[in-house]
Amino acid sequence: MRGCFLLLTPLEFTVTSPKLSLRKVMVYTCFVWLFAYAVFFFTENTAVLSSAIILTLAGMMIHIHFVKVDHETLLIIGSLGVQLSSSYASGRESTIFIEMNKLKDIVINEAVYMHSIIYYLCILIKDPADPETVTSVVPLFQSSNPRLNCLVQVYRSCQEILAQSR
Amino acid sequence: MVLKLFFPQCCNTADSGLLVGRWIPGHNSAVVLAVIHYPFIPGQVKKYLSELQSQTQVDLTVLGSWSMPKEGQEGMDSFLKDLSTIFPQKCWLQLSREIGKRGFTCQVVQNNGRLLQDREQKNGEGDKIILIHYDQRKVMLSQLHPVQDVGQKSDVEASELRLVFQTVAQSQPLFFLDKYDDGPLKLSHWQSEGREASIIAELLKQASVPVCIFLTWLLSLWYWFCSFRILHLPPVLFISSKLSTCVQSVYRAVHFRTVFSPKKAGTHVEFMRKANIFVSFLVDIALGLLLISWLYRENRISKLADTLVPVADRVAKELQELLEWLMGAPAGLKMNRALDQVLGRFFLYHIHLWISYIHLMSPFIERILWYVGLSACLGLTFALSVLSDIVALLTFHIYCFYVYGARLYCLTIYGLSSLWRLFRGKKWNVLRQRVDSCSYDLDQNTADTALFPLQLFIGTLLFTILLFLLPTTALYYLVFTLLRLVVVLFQGVIHLSVDFINSFPLFAIGLRICRPYRLAEGVKFNVLCQEPGTPLHLMMEINPLKCSSVLQCYRTPTYSCYPKDSWAGLCKKLFVGELIYPWKQKTDKTD
Numbered sequence: 001m002r003g004c005f006l007l008l009t010p011l012e013f014t015v016t017s018p019k020l021s022l023r024k025v026m027v028y029t030c031f032v033w034l035f036a037y038a039v040f041f042f043t044e045n046t047a048v049l050s051s052a053i054i055l056t057l058a059g060m061m062i063h064i065h066f067v068k069v070d071h072e073t074l075l076i077i078g079s080l081g082v083q084l085s086s087s088y089a090s091g092r093e094s095t096i097f098i099e100m101n102k103l104k105d106i107v108i109n110e111a112v113y114m115h116s117i118i119y120y121l122c123i124l125i126k127d128p129a130d131p132e133t134v135t136s137v138v139p140l141f142q143s144s145n146p147r148l149n150c151l152v153q154v155y156r157s158c159q160e161i162l163a164q165s166r
Numbered sequence: 167m168v169l170k171l172f173f174p175q176c177c178n179t180a181d182s183g184l185l186v187g188r189w190i191p192g193h194n195s196a197v198v199l200a201v202i203h204y205p206f207i208p209g210q211v212k213k214y215l216s217e218l219q220s221q222t223q224v225d226l227t228v229l230g231s232w233s234m235p236k237e238g239q240e241g242m243d244s245f246l247k248d249l250s251t252i253f254p255q256k257c258w259l260q261l262s263r264e265i266g267k268r269g270f271t272c273q274v275v276q277n278n279g280r281l282l283q284d285r286e287q288k289n290g291e292g293d294k295i296i297l298i299h300y301d302q303r304k305v306m307l308s309q310l311h312p313v314q315d316v317g318q319k320s321d322v323e324a325s326e327l328r329l330v331f332q333t334v335a336q337s338q339p340l341f342f343l344d345k346y347d348d349g350p351l352k353l354s355h356w357q358s359e360g361r362e363a364s365i366i367a368e369l370l371k372q373a374s375v376p377v378c379i380f381l382t383w384l385l386s387l388w389y390w391f392c393s394f395r396i397l398h399l400p401p402v403l404f405i406s407s408k409l410s411t412c413v414q415s416v417y418r419a420v421h422f423r424t425v426f427s428p429k430k431a432g433t434h435v436e437f438m439r440k441a442n443i444f445v446s447f448l449v450d451i452a453l454g455l456l457l458i459s460w461l462y463r464e465n466r467i468s469k470l471a472d473t474l475v476p477v478a479d480r481v482a483k484e485l486q487e488l489l490e491w492l493m494g495a496p497a498g499l500k501m502n503r504a505l506d507q508v509l510g511r512f513f514l515y516h517i518h519l520w521i522s523y524i525h526l527m528s529p530f531i532e533r534i535l536w537y538v539g540l541s542a543c544l545g546l547t548f549a550l551s552v553l554s555d556i557v558a559l560l561t562f563h564i565y566c567f568y569v570y571g572a573r574l575y576c577l578t579i580y581g582l583s584s585l586w587r588l589f590r591g592k593k594w595n596v597l598r599q600r601v602d603s604c605s606y607d608l609d610q611n612t613a614d615t616a617l618f619p620l621q622l623f624i625g626t627l628l629f630t631i632l633l634f635l636l637p638t639t640a641l642y643y644l645v646f647t648l649l650r651l652v653v654v655l656f657q658g659v660i661h662l663s664v665d666f667i668n669s670f671p672l673f674a675i676g677l678r679i680c681r682p683y684r685l686a687e688g689v690k691f692n693v694l695c696q697e698p699g700t701p702l703h704l705m706m707e708i709n710p711l712k713c714s715s716v717l718q719c720y721r722t723p724t725y726s727c728y729p730k731d732s733w734a735g736l737c738k739k740l741f742v743g744e745l746i747y748p749w750k751q752k753t754d755k756t757d
Binding site: 011012075077078079080083085095096097099101102128165 | 194294
């Protein structure tokens with residue numbers, strides 16, 4: 001079962017994804033290297049082995065730097081704005097800050113995907129010059145996908161803060 | 167309402183004094199730019215501020231007082247409180263910090279004497295204060311993206327962050343006073359420890375103006391030379407529009423005019439454009455010189471020239487063999503012997519002429535190539551354009567063959583389609599630009615639109631002839647189109663790389679890598695201190711622009727070569743036999 005670990009301070013919500021599992025890494029590496037050995041057995045070319053090693057290393061580095069998200073944070077500061085930040089397994093952080101005058105609302109949306117219904121929290125963005133139209137929708141917690149009970153807690157706290165700042 | 171105060175990090179440990187800054191219009195926030203220390207004379211403070219206001223167009227005011235009491239300065243607090251009467255403000259801020267504690271305390275006094283304090287217990291009525299710490303030097307130097315034109319949006323509509331960045335950037339003269347100045351005022355800001363400057367940078371700045379003037383004069387000479395009447399004759403214009411070297415040199419001349427103008431760049435966009443062009447030009451020249459040093463070492467260029475004529479010979483021989491093959495039974499297909507022989511001999515004669523021409527030129531080739539190779543010192547893009555032109559000149563016969571074959575094939579297809587319409591009883595109505603039906607009746611009334619039996623007979627004859635000649639013409643067309651496409655592909659690759667070197671914003675990418683705070687996409691906040699009884703402290707850092715956005719934003723516009731037709735359009739043209747010129751330059755107005 002995927003874990004959703006929520007840290008609640010009045011302003012900041014962090015959702016942590018499960019860490020990179022060692023078993024998966026070992027299984028994947030063994031597979032690739034066994035395959036490389038099999039190819040080497042038939043072709044007697046050592047370049048196959050070194051390229052398999054380099055490929056595994058490069059693939060792992062790319063995975064932890066660009067793909068594997070460690071935790072995602074939502075920081076709400078009333079009257080200033082909302083900051084979304086994703087922190088990857090290698091320590092890289094990517095941040096977006098949305099100012100309060102561009103933020104229309106925070107809602108929970110449901111999406112029907114194949115046989116299941118997915119709930120996700122999203123931010124509705126408006127153009128300050130035209131306050132009634134929603135120009136874009138930014139979904140939150142894309143990689144960790146917390147369950148509805150977590151989302152409802154976050155939603156309630158966000159709505160309190162947003163109501164204060166209006 | 168929440169009051170937001172932007173406080174510079176450098177003033178965290180400043181001595182007690184007055185806070186100088188600006189109230190952001192339209193938002194309940196203020197930016198602190200500097201701290202003026204005790205002792206000061208209020209009249210001099212006011213005079214200094216009004217001087218700066220006229221210099222920077224930023225409405226600087228005294229925002230409040232800052233107190234960080236050290237030993238022996240206990241009476242400071244009450245003294246600073248009384249200052250609010252000397253500097254009348256709508257809102258007077260009183261920030262104070264104790265050594266050893268992390269948070270500041272902040273009190274806001276409104277004009278009517280109402281005291282607003284930060285207390286967590288009072289909700290609903292209570293106003294909160296947020297202190298946002300920022301790195302003054304980085305915010306001063308950074309530019310928020312997307313860049314907005316100056317004067318495009320009024321202050322009220324602009325976002326708060328943009329106004330903060332603008333305020334700090336425009337207040338540069340405020341940061342010129344440092345602690346070694348003997349003036350009446352002592353300020354604390356990011357440069358108060360002493361201004362740093364580099365002698366080399368200053369010398370370069372001074373020297374750049376006369377150099378720019380000199381280079382602009384040289385450029386005007388070049389333009390005067392280009393405006394000669396003899397260079398504006400139609401044949402010369404036509405040739406120069408086809409040669410990529412001329413196009414590249416015109417493009418570079420336009421660039422130089424931008425870069426070498428003695429006027430300083432006004433806006434950020436202009437400055438980045440100039441810097442990008444300058445850096446890419448320098449890199450171009452460096453690569454060109456590298457190429458020259460490689461070519462001329464061990465006399466490689468003479469060896470290249472020596473192999474050029476044999477290569478041309480070899481190409482001609484291959485073409486001859488190809489034509490012999492076509493004149494026989496190529497791939498087992500049976501050609502129409504007469505047409506085959508005619509076309510084959512025609513093209514063979516052309517090749518013979520071409521070879522004689524090359525052999526005539528061969529004694530001079532080495533000298534010409536030696537001097538042409540020197541032109542690479544004008545840049546790698548120049549050398550690549552020259553290479554593209556040389557390839558175009560050397561494969562001119564392939565181009566001619568392609569044109570002949572395409573025209574012949576086009577005529578055949580055109581005739582076939584028109585005669586095919588004749589069979590079905592339809593005619594092309596030139597007036598209405600559509601296909602109309604034609605009857606075979608010989609009535610008096612419809613005499614002018616009817617088809618006579620004679621027309622039908624001749625039409626059938628021609629149709630049959632063209633149909634049976636089609637394989638031969640189609641085969642020649644196919645072979646020469648393929649050759650032409652190979653040459654076009656090679657030229658296209660060269661043009662694409664020239665375009666890449668021309669348009670890549672090296673300076674912007676270098677700035678993004680080495681000084682990421684200068685190109686800002688936004689900001690990010692960290693919570694520093696959140697204790698009850700003190701305002702919320704946040705740390706504002708600059709979020710640098712993504713590399714892909716840098717490329718998109720700062721790409722130098724070029725006369726880029728792009729494919730004129732889509733794949734479907736190209737295939738259709740090839741099938742019908744129209745001449746294709748797949749790379750179209752953007753500045754070409756005729757289609």
